[in-house]
Amino acid sequence: DTILKKEEAYNRSFDDFDYHKIAAYSKEKIESLYKAEGIIHNRLKINSIIVNAKAFLNVQEEFGSFNHYIWSFVDFKVIDHHYTDEKEIPASDALSTKISQDLKKRGFKFVGPVIIYSYLQAIGIYNDHLMDCEWR
Template sequence: MNIKNNYVIIKAKYIYSRREVSMERCDWANGSKIYIDYHDKEWGVAVHDDKVHFEFLLLESMQAGLSWITILKKRENFKLAFDNYDYKKISKYDEEKIEELLNNEGIIRYRKKIEATINNANKFIKIQDEFESFDKYIWSFTENKRIINHYEDTKEVPAKSKLSDEISKDLKRRKFKFLGSVTIYSYLQAVGIIDDHIDSCFRKGYI
C-alpha cells in the first residue's frame, strides 16, 4: 500500500469537501434564508398533489397586495390556522371560525380573503368532482407539459401571461375569488407548471 499517495488522495478529498461551491440562483432569492430555502427546494418544482395545490392557492390569494416573504414568514401560522390546508374542513368553516381567524395575529386578518378561502375550498372540491382531481384540471391547460421559459435576468420575467389570463378567467367563471391573472401566474410558477428560473440558475429545469 502506498501510504503517501493515499494521504494525498484523502487530503484532496478533504479540501474539496470544504471548498465553498458557488451556485448561481435567481437574484430575488438572495439575501434571505427563507427565500433561499423556498427557491432552492420548492419554487418551480412540479406539483401533482391536490393538497399542495390548494396550499399555494390559499397562500397566493392571501399574498395579493403584500410581499411574498410576508406570506412565507407566516406560512406555518397559516398551516395551523387553516387545519393543515385541509380544504374539506375549510369548506365548512362558519362565522365562529371566521371570527377566530380574524383574531389570529399570526395570519393575514382580512375578512374578504378569509371568506374567499372558504369559498375557494368549496369550488376546489367541485373541480375535483368534475375532473377527478384539481391536478388534472390545472395541468390540462398545458396538456400536462411544463412551460420552460428562458430569461437571462429576473427583470425579464412577466407578471402574467396569456395562460394565466385564461386560467384566471376560467376560475372566475367557476366563482373563485382573489385569483386574478397576476396571482395565478405566481401560482403557476410556484407549482412548476411554469419554470421561470433564469437560465444561469442552478435550479433551472428541475422537475
C-alpha cells in the same frame, strides 16, 4: 414576506389548510378566524379561503383532480421559457389571465393573473429558471 412570517399562525388557524375541513367551516369557526392571533384579519380574504376550498372541491369533482384541471391548460406539458435575464420574466401573461378568468368563473376569489403566474411557476408548469441557473 408578510404572509410567510405568519405561516405557522395560518396553518394553526386554518387546520393546516385541509380544504375538506375549511369547506365545512361553521359560522362560529369563521367568526373565530376574524380574531385569530397572528393572521391578517381581512374579512374578504378570510372568506375567500373558505370559498376557494369549496370551489377547489367542485373542480376536483368535475375533473377528477385539481392537478388534471390545471395541467389541462397546457396539454400536460411544461412550458420551458428560455429567459437569460430576470427582467424578461413577466408578472403575468395570456395563460395566467385565461386561468385566472376560468377560476373566477368557477367561484374562486383573489386569483388574479399575477398570483396565477406565480402559481404556475411554483407547480412547475412554467420553467422560468434563467438559462444559466444551476436549478434549470
